[in-house]
Structure formats: C-alpha cells, structure tokens
Amino acid sequence: MGGVHGNEPAGIHALKEVQRMLDYEPEMNSEFRFCGQVVGLIGNLRAVSIGERYIDVDLNRSWLSHHLDRALGDEDDFLLSEEKEMREILSTIDQHIDTYKPEKIYLLDIHTTSAKAGLFTIVSDDPESRRIGMDMHAPVILGMIQGIQGTLMKHFTDSYRGIPVVTATFEGGQHREPKSVSRSVSAIINFLRSASAVYPHDVESKHDDLLAADTAYLPRLAELIYSHKILPDDGFRMKPGYRNFQPIYSGEHLADTIDGPVLAQYDGLILMPLYQRKGTDGYYIIKELESRASI
Ligand SMILES: [Zn+2]
Known part of the structure; x- marks a missing residue:
C-alpha cells in the first residue's frame, strides 16, 4: 500500500518499480519463483491526484467505527472523501x-x-511482524501501533475476515527525497523475502546493503514514550531544523502555539516533527532501547 497520504508519492513509485522488476525477473532468471499473489494499492487516490495529505480527514487516522460504519453503509451521498476511499480499499481487497x-x-x-531522516518501521505485537520489521533494517519503533488511533495498519493487524494478517509500516525518508523511492523498493523486496513470497537466493544483496547503510547511525530498536496531539486552531508551529531521531531534552523549546511555547515533556529522540500544513500530531518522543553498536 502506498499513497495512504496523498503527499507521499514515494511508496507509489516504489510499488510500480517492484511491479516492473517482478514482470521482468522471469525473463532474466528462469529459476525465479514467486509464491502467492502481490497486490499494490494506492491508498488515497483523490488526495494523491492533488498532492495533499488528505481531503476531509486523515485516511491513516480514520479506521474507526464511526467512519467505517458510514463507509460500509448504504449511504452514497454525504460520505467524506476518505470514507469513499475506505469503501474502495475494502472492496478491492x-x-x-x-x-x-x-x-x-x-x-x-x-x-x-x-x-528529514524519517527512516523507520512500525510493527505490531506479533513476533513475525517484528522479525519482518527487523529484516527491513530501519529502526523498529515499538508502541506506535497502540499510540496512534485509526491507522490502516491497526485495522488490518492480526486478522481480516478470519484470515491471519501480518502487518508493518515502512517510513522511507523525507517526502521528496529521491532516495525515499529506492529505500522503499528495497523494503518491499525484503518484505517479500521475509513473507516467503520470493526465495532469499533470488534477492540481490544490494537491497540489504542500501537499507543497512542508510540506517547505520540510527537506533536498532526504540519505543514510543509520548505523542503530541494538536488541534486545527492550535496554531502549532514546530521550531525549524529538527530531524527525525535528533536527541531532545526535557524542557527544550520545540514549538509554539497560540497559547505559548511547547516544551519537551521528556528526554529522548524526536520523531516526525511536523513540517507540513496538515497533520494531527505535532511530534513524537521515542526512547532508544537497542543501538546498532550493541549487537
Ligand atoms: Zn504518511
């Protein structure tokens, strides 16, 4: 799934590239076998068409009963744009x-x-999800699935229509950074390998190398300790210059709102500081559990 947020085209480009690679591979490698079926989906088609994160509500915060009931109901008129997207995603799946x-x-x-430097993986409590997350080499952040309500990943985690589902989210870097596409391609290929859809001997080591090189300086495992919710009329403005995984200290002046400065609640590393107009979370604070140096 790519493009659940309409201003994040890297995942869509990566899915198209992987489709091209899978079409081409049997011609290059007669031994190549693909087990299963792979389906690439664009999440928020309407928002992607105008390059906005969402139209009415955030599609990655809307998988909650009041939106799902409407999306799955008989009513066609008056649905929010993202409720139509949910209906279409579910019907396609x-x-x-x-x-x-x-x-x-x-x-x-x-x-x-x-x-910048937004390279990490969100996994569920399922040990297989955690193993798959580790195979994508980016820092695995625990607690995000419980800490963010209404995500697509959470909706499908564990089972869907009685079928077991293993889920993971991959954050491939900054929205417009060209390497976000190549990292996402490598993450999809590694994900297919971890899910036993392709054999390990058919996967080039360059995918591991690319992801490992770009994450060498980042934690291996971290945990969410705080998420900073914002409201549309907060006037929330992040102070400039924060990067993902930058250390911050309790009391540090991180942002401003109409009510005054926002000071860091804890020591930790900052994740997803908000530098775009639309969003419901100003930033997250995570704590490193395992560094790469310790393994
Ligand atoms: Zn997103």
Missing part, C-alpha cells in the same frame, strides 16, 4: 480475497515524513 482465497495476508504500508 475483498475482491482479491474472494478470487485468490489466501491462507494468510502480509500488509506493508509505505509512508514518508515531512522532516
């Missing part, structure tokens, strides 16, 4: 399930961030 009848589903949701 359902059609694939009905024709292919999978025993198990692996869902990878690809995103990018507005701040």
Whole structure:
C-alpha cells in the first residue's frame, strides 16, 4: 500500500518499480519463483491526484467505527472523501480475497515524513511482524501501533475476515527525497523475502546493503514514550531544523502555539516533527532501547 497520504508519492513509485522488476525477473532468471499473489494499492487516490495529505480527514487516522460504519453503509451521498476511499480499499481487497482465497495476508504500508531522516518501521505485537520489521533494517519503533488511533495498519493487524494478517509500516525518508523511492523498493523486496513470497537466493544483496547503510547511525530498536496531539486552531508551529531521531531534552523549546511555547515533556529522540500544513500530531518522543553498536 502506498499513497495512504496523498503527499507521499514515494511508496507509489516504489510499488510500480517492484511491479516492473517482478514482470521482468522471469525473463532474466528462469529459476525465479514467486509464491502467492502481490497486490499494490494506492491508498488515497483523490488526495494523491492533488498532492495533499488528505481531503476531509486523515485516511491513516480514520479506521474507526464511526467512519467505517458510514463507509460500509448504504449511504452514497454525504460520505467524506476518505470514507469513499475506505469503501474502495475494502472492496478491492475483498475482491482479491474472494478470487485468490489466501491462507494468510502480509500488509506493508509505505509512508514518508515531512522532516528529514524519517527512516523507520512500525510493527505490531506479533513476533513475525517484528522479525519482518527487523529484516527491513530501519529502526523498529515499538508502541506506535497502540499510540496512534485509526491507522490502516491497526485495522488490518492480526486478522481480516478470519484470515491471519501480518502487518508493518515502512517510513522511507523525507517526502521528496529521491532516495525515499529506492529505500522503499528495497523494503518491499525484503518484505517479500521475509513473507516467503520470493526465495532469499533470488534477492540481490544490494537491497540489504542500501537499507543497512542508510540506517547505520540510527537506533536498532526504540519505543514510543509520548505523542503530541494538536488541534486545527492550535496554531502549532514546530521550531525549524529538527530531524527525525535528533536527541531532545526535557524542557527544550520545540514549538509554539497560540497559547505559548511547547516544551519537551521528556528526554529522548524526536520523531516526525511536523513540517507540513496538515497533520494531527505535532511530534513524537521515542526512547532508544537497542543501538546498532550493541549487537
Ligand atoms: Zn504518511
């Protein structure tokens, strides 16, 4: 899944590139085998068409019963744009399930961030999800799935229509950074390998190398300790210059709102400082659990 946020085209470009690679591979390598079926989906088509994060509500915060009930109801008029997207995503996935009848589903949701160096993976509590996250080499952030409500990943985590689902989210870097596409391609390829859709001997080591090189200076495992919610009329403005994984200290002046300065609540590393107009979270604070040097 790419383009759940309409201003994050890297995941869509990466899915198209992987489709091209999979079409081409059997011609180059007669031994190549693909097990299963891969489906690439663009999440928020309407928002992608205008390059905005969302139209009415954030599609990655809307998988909650009041939106789902409307998306799955009979009403066609007065649906929010993202409720229409939810309806279309579910119906497309359902059609694939009905024709292919999978025993198990692996869902990878690809995103990018507005701040620099946004390279990380969100996993569920399922040990297989954590293993898959580690295989993508980016820092694995625990607690995000519980800490952010209404995400697409959370909706599908564990099972869908009685079918087991293993989920992960990959954040490939900054929205417009060209390397966000190549990292996302490598993450998808590694994800296919981890899900046993392709054999390890058919996967080039360059995908591991690219991801490992770009994450060498980042934590291996971290945990969410705080998320800073904002309201549309907060006037929230992040102070300039923060990068993902930058150390911050309790009391540090991070942002301003109409009510005054926002000071860091804890010591830790900052994640996803908001440098775009639309968003419901100003920043997150995470704590490093395992560094790469310790393994
Ligand atoms: Zn996103």
